[in-house]
Amino acid sequence: MKRAGSTNPVILLDEIDKMSMDFRGDPSAALLEVLDPEQNSTFSDHYLEVDYDLSNVLFIATANVKYDIPGPLLDRLEVIELSSYLEPDKVQIAKQFIIPKQLERHGLNDFSITFTDGALLKIIREYTREAGVRGLEREIASVMRKLAMEIVGDVSKRSGKEKIDDVRSSKAYTKLTKTKSWRVDEKAIARLLRLAKYKEKEEEISDKVGVATGLAWTSMGGDTLPVEVTIMPGSERLTLTGKLGDVMKESAMAALSFLRSNAGQFGLDPDFSKSKEIHIHVPEGAIPKDGPSAGITMTLAMLSAASGKPLRGDVAMTGEVTLRGNVLPIGGLNEKLLAARRAGMTTVLVPKDNRQDVEELSPLVTEKLTIVYVGHVTEALSVAFRQPKTGSKGKLAVQPSRKR
Numbered sequence: 330m331k332r333a334g335s336t337n338p339v340i341l342l343d344e345i346d347k348m349s350m351d352f353r354g355d356p357s358a359a360l361l362e363v364l365d366p367e368q369n370s371t372f373s374d375h376y377l378e379v380d381y382d383l384s385n386v387l388f389i390a391t392a393n394v395k396y397d398i399p400g401p402l403l404d405r406l407e408v409i410e411l412s413s414y415l416e417p418d419k420v421q422i423a424k425q426f427i428i429p430k431q432l433e434r435h436g437l438n439d440f441s442i443t444f445t446d447g448a449l450l451k452i453i454r455e456y457t458r459e460a461g462v463r464g465l466e467r468e469i470a471s472v473m474r475k476l477a478m479e480i481v482g483d484v485s486k487r488s489g490k491e492k493i494d495d496v497r498s499s500k501a502y503t504k505l506t507k508t509k510s511w512r513v514d515e516k517a518i519a520r521l522l523r524l525a526k527y528k529e530k531e532e533e534i535s536d537k538v539g540v541a542t543g544l545a546w547t548s549m550g551g552d553t554l555p556v557e558v559t560i561m562p563g564s565e566r567l568t569l570t571g572k573l574g575d576v577m578k579e580s581a582m583a584a585l586s587f588l589r590s591n592a593g594q595f596g597l598d599p600d601f602s603k604s605k606e607i608h609i610h611v612p613e614g615a616i617p618k619d620g621p622s623a624g625i626t627m628t629l630a631m632l633s634a635a636s637g638k639p640l641r642g643d644v645a646m647t648g649e650v651t652l653r654g655n656v657l658p659i660g661g662l663n664e665k666l667l668a669a670r671r672a673g674m675t676t677v678l679v680p681k682d683n684r685q686d687v688e689e690l691s692p693l694v695t696e697k698l699t700i701v702y703v704g705h706v707t708e709a710l711s712v713a714f715r716q717p718k719t720g721s722k723g724k725l726a727v728q729p730s731r732k733r
Contacts, residue, residue: 656706
């Protein structure tokens with residue numbers, strides 16, 4: 330308060346989800362009194378032993394993951410969720426703020442240096458994986474440093490035998506600023522930043538048996554989540570690998586139970602899992618994965634493996650599945666749809682109860698994507714499976730249940 334010079338300042342508490350409790354105390358317990366508007370007017374400072382009125386202070390707290398904030402503390406906060414930046418947003422932030430800032434910081438204001446949109450998108454997609462722009466700024470700064478080295482080398486070559494005490498004072502430097510411009514495109518990014526850190530998953534676009542593409546939300550944005558299923562002779566059991574959490578394991582069990590109890594409707598042998606081991610694997614096993622939204626992905630992947638029919642590789646999906654086959658709504662649609670676009674998907678299966686959430690998203694997120702709303706697993710079959718031409722056999726259809 331003394332440093333702010335005011336009794337009604339704005340105080341920012343950054344990343345309160347990172348608080349820990351140990352023998353030195355529990356900071357979240359202290360914040361309960363500080364942030365509660367019902368009692369912070371008589372806040373007691375135990376260090377100075379002085380009562381102080383905090384009711385006029387505006388506290389702003391930030392967190393990466395809401396679920397890591399202690400419950401009693403979260404109850405005293407008004408939560409405003411900010412989704413990750415879209416790729417067009419990052420491009421404009423880079424153009425208007427990051428690039429001018431880095432040009433000045435690296436002493437390159439005198440030169441004509443421009444970044445193409447393709448170059449910025451290449452950095453965003455292949456060299457960073459984040460919700461914000463911190464990594465983007467680091468990569469642009471790296472490009473600036475390497476350009477500065479090239480410019481200094483160019484000035485030295487043009488100067489010849491001229492003795493240079495200061496690069497900026499040389500004639501070659503002055504001539505270079507007036508006659509040459511640098512256009513940083515995708516080829517220049519590949520040359521300056523070398524190998525990409527993140528590769529696009531283009532191999533998932535092809536149709537495959539027993540492989541479905543799900544969508545996952547992470548603190549760094551959205552990502553695709555391929556689910557692989559194989560059925561082989563062995564002891565009758567369900568094997569799950571890929572460092573899955575408890576909720577995801579339960580989704581797999583519910584998906585298998587739904588298929589076994591409705592095998593006839595899907596044209597499957599009622600004993601398709603008898604004396605068989607069903608192995609479900611989610612690649613990138615070193616990364617923990619959890620959440621119920623992979624339910625429909627696991628269901629369709631198992632159905633594909635059991636029927637031998639390939640799933641469309643350009644279709645992504647998300648949604649929780651119940652034992653009755655109903656598809657329940659999920660969260661993080663903004664990031665998930667962005668991940669689908671980035672991976673080259675053309676169609677996304679979304680729970681029908683999320684229709685309003687999709688309609689509120691920016692058109693930049695949903696363009697070039699066909700959104701199909703499903704309320705039951707059976708509604709997804711005609712979209713997820715490649716339908717054969719008229720007159721051909723092998724169509725996976727749902728058989729109507731017989732009335733007794």
